[in-house]
Amino acid sequence: MKKVLCFGEFLLRISPAADNNIAEKNPMQLYMGGAEANVATALAGWNIPTKYCTVLPDNFMSSHIIDYLEYKGIYTSSIIYAGNRIGIYYLEKGADLKGKMVYDRDHSSFSQVKPGMIDWDKVLRDVVWLNLSAISPALNQNVADVCLEAVQAASKLNIPISLDLNHRARLWKYGKDPLEIMPEIAQYCDVLMGNIWSANSLLGIAVDEHIHAKKSREAYLEHAKETALAIISKFPKCQTVANTFRFDSDKENITYYTSLFTANEQFNSDVFTCKGVVDRSGSGDCYMAGLIYGLYSQLPPQEIVSYATSAAFGKLQEMGDSTEQNVIRVKKMM
Numbered sequence: 001m002k003k004v005l006c007f008g009e010f011l012l013r014i015s016p017a018a019d020n021n022i023a024e025k026n027p028m029q030l031y032m033g034g035a036e037a038n039v040a041t042a043l044a045g046w047n048i049p050t051k052y053c054t055v056l057p058d059n060f061m062s063s064h065i066i067d068y069l070e071y072k073g074i075y076t077s078s079i080i081y082a083g084n085r086i087g088i089y090y091l092e093k094g095a096d097l098k099g100k101m102v103y104d105r106d107h108s109s110f111s112q113v114k115p116g117m118i119d120w121d122k123v124l125r126d127v128v129w130l131n132l133s134a135i136s137p138a139l140n141q142n143v144a145d146v147c148l149e150a151v152q153a154a155s156k157l158n159i160p161i162s163l164d165l166n167h168r169a170r171l172w173k174y175g176k177d178p179l180e181i182m183p184e185i186a187q188y189c190d191v192l193m194g195n196i197w198s199a200n201s202l203l204g205i206a207v208d209e210h211i212h213a214k215k216s217r218e219a220y221l222e223h224a225k226e227t228a229l230a231i232i233s234k235f236p237k238c239q240t241v242a243n244t245f246r247f248d249s250d251k252e253n254i255t256y257y258t259s260l261f262t263a264n265e266q267f268n269s270d271v272f273t274c275k276g277v278v279d280r281s282g283s284g285d286c287y288m289a290g291l292i293y294g295l296y297s298q299l300p301p302q303e304i305v306s307y308a309t310s311a312a313f314g315k316l317q318e319m320g321d322s323t324e325q326n327v328i329r330v331k332k333m334m
Contacts, residue, residue: 002128003049003075004292007150008036008136009110010054010065013281013321015091031281032068033089033321035133035166038282041322042289042311044073046330048296051075053123055110057084072322078123083109091281103171105139115145120153130154131292133164134194134202137181138171144181151188155237160295164288165194167201178202187235191295193242193288196220196227205230220245221259221268228261239263242291242305244284244312256313258287260305267301269309277316286323287312290330310334 011034017027036052043050052074056062058081065086069076087108092100105111124130130150137144154161163186172178182202186192192199200207205227211219228241240262247255256272290308299307310333315323 001049001126003051003126004040004043004129004131004296005051005053005078005124005127006036006040006043007053007130007132007147008034009087009105009108009139010034010037010052010056011087011089011105013089013091018319031320032065033281034087035135035164035285036131037069038285038322039131039164039289039292040069040074041072042286042325043293045323045325046289046293046327048293049075051078051127053078053080053118055080055082055113055117056086057081057109061086080113080118081109082117083107083112085109087111101170103168105171110136111139111143113146114142115149118146118149120150124154124157124159127154127159129160129162129292129296131162131164131288133166133288134178134182134198135164135166135168135171137185138168138178140174141176144176144185148185151185155188160190161188162191162193162288162292163189164284165192165198165202166284167194167198169201179204183235186231187237189235189238191240191242191291192231192235192238193244193284193291195243195245196223199227199231199243203231203234205234217245217257217271221257221266224259225261225266228259228266232261240291240295242287242308244287244309246283254316256309256316258305258309258312260291260301260308262301265301267305269305272309272313274313274316279319279321280316282321282323283312283315285321286315286325289323306334307331 013031013033087105090102199205224243290311294304
């Protein structure tokens with residue numbers, strides 16, 4: 001069975017309880033997370049064979065995590081046991097798009113992975129797609145080198161590679177600018193997903209500093225097209241680029257839409273709007289899962305962008321980091 005492989009750090013998320021009744025006895029809630037684990041969970045829930053590769057300590061907590069992943073239908077045979085701790089992040093208010101966040105990932109098992117620790121030929125043996133995110137190379141040089149190992153190995157085997165350009169400035173603390181790391185990884189990728197600003201920060205793609213003043217969906221989508229063309233020109237192996245746009249107004253109204261550039265044509269989603277969100281975490285991961293789902297299933301480009309956008313928008317109304325939406329629910333929103 002040919003699988004999608006997601007590679008990245010598994011994280012535990014701790015947040016204040018959203019329900020006051022629960023908060024009286026349990027003021028903090030624990031959620032399973034991590035960008036790539038969120039993608040894997042969504043894909044497995046949509047009946048795409050999915051495998052997850054990460055590094056966990058060999059202890060009882062990791063056993064519970066493995067049980068959780070396998071319950072979700074994710075293959076865990078490529079998980080490596082090393083180190084002493086699981087990465088954590090704290091999110092002050094999940095329903096706030098601008099809520100405070102603190103990462104506690106120093107010296108985690110995953111952050112201590114080194115080149116040569118993972119047998120990529122073995123891990124990729126039953127894989128037809130590799131997915132990873134820019135969050136991993138942001139941790140330290142060794143992790144960045146392992147990500148480069150992964151994309152080089154997959155590229156050598158002609159395995160399509162997708163990369164989420166999620167930029168977390170607070171993680172890049174080891175003396176390297178993202179522009180020194182990410183372009184080398186991106187050159188091996190077939191699908192890049194992010195937005196016009198992350199493409200600028202991580203890949204050096206030009207961005208119009210005055211784009212917000214234009215205040216129109218048309219202007220943002222035209223910029224998305226320019227960004228996609230610039231990425232494809234700079235990284236010829238990449239032929240598919242997705243850009244997402246999510247805005248929140250003073251009245252807490254959320255506007256969300258995306259574009260997909262592939263086969264030298266841009267396909268745009270409908271505009272989704274709502275008042276407030278339940279939880280902001282994992283929406284971008286859900287979008288990436290939607291892209292992979294559509295490309296893996298060989299859907300038409302317009303259906304792919306519509307599905308991914310619907311899934312990501314639906315995730316904003318779910319508590320926790322990973323989605324519980326099934327295919328029928330996502331398509332109903334479309």
